[in-house]
Amino acid sequence: GENVEQHPSTLSVQEGxxxxxxxxxxxxxxxxxxxxxxxxGKGPQLIIDIRSNVGEKKDQRIAxxxxxxxxxxxLHITETQPEDSAVYFCAGRAGGENKLTFGxxxxxxxxx
Amino acid sequence: xxxxxQTPKFQVLKxxxxxxxxxxxxxxxxxxxxxxxxxxxxxxxxxxSVGAGIxxxxxxxxxxxxxRSTTEDFPLRLLSAAPSxxxxxxxASSYMSDQETQYFGPGxxxxxx
Numbered sequence: 396g397e398n399v400e401q402h403p404s405t406l407s408v409q410e411g412x413x414x415x416x417x418x419x420x421x422x423x424x425x426x427x428x429x430x431x432x433x434x435x436g437k438g439p440q441l442i443i444d445i446r447s448n449v450g451e452k453k454d455q456r457i458a459x460x461x462x463x464x465x466x467x468x469x470l471h472i473t474e475t476q477p478e479d480s481a482v483y484f485c486a487g488r489a490g491g492e493n494k495l496t497f498g499x500x501x502x503x504x505x506x507x
Numbered sequence: 508x509x510x511x512x513q514t515p516k517f518q519v520l521k522x523x524x525x526x527x528x529x530x531x532x533x534x535x536x537x538x539x540x541x542x543x544x545x546x547x548x549x550x551x552x553x554x555x556s557v558g559a560g561i562x563x564x565x566x567x568x569x570x571x572x573x574x575r576s577t578t579e580d581f582p583l584r585l586l587s588a589a590p591s592x593x594x595x596x597x598x599a600s601s602y603m604s605d606q607e608t609q610y611f612g613p614g615x616x617x618x619x620x
Contacts (some may be wrong), residue, residue: 396566405549411525429560429608429609431611435613436613437613438511438612438613438614439550439597439611440611441608441609441610484550486550493538493553493555493557493603494540494552494565496552497549497550497551498549499547499548499549
């Protein structure tokens with residue numbers, strides 16, 4: 396099955412700076428990579444996703460990049476704001492499977 | 508739409524007790540799943556279902572049972588709770604044709620003493 400590793404486990408940035416979270420996956424046939432944001436006391440919420448036929452995707456201050464050769468993908472948040480403080484999870488779906496495999500999460504703290 | 512709902516929000520059990528965590532969705536999603544979230548371990552899949560009457564095991568199924576008698580409901584049963592089952596449990600659902608976008612419920616926090 397798929398194995399997803401996520402780094403760093405914690406990340407602290409100053410407001411207005413950029414934040415980058417990186418994930419690697421094991422199954423070269425994986426074709427879908429979502430990112431979820433989890434605020435305190437709530438369930439994870441999808442913020443952006445990317446499929447294996449695309450190298451980069453942007454949505455306002457959030458972008459995701461995918462390197463299929465190296466089997467890693469990254470979340471980029473620009474101009475960070477205090478409301479970006481949360482736990483972020485990456486995930487991957489192995490080819491031919493329904494289920495997602497999640498990374499271990501990154502606690503992002505945006506300091507004023 | 509209420510989305511994905513879970514009850515209860517919080518539960519305390521004694522070792523050996525049984526209970527059922529409820530999950531319901533009103534989006535007519537075929538795919539439903541249960542995850543547990545533990546510190547430093549992310550979200551781990553317990554069981555999942557691709558439709559009424561069909562269930563399968565995930566990464567950590569031991570100690571848990573599920574059933575799917577309707578499209579809307581996917582309860583998770585703990586037959587004999589153990590302290591190792593102390594965790595936060597999330598239910599999620601999605602369409603099969605677009606199963607990638609999984610919608611999560613608010614979670615149930617379970618403490619087993």
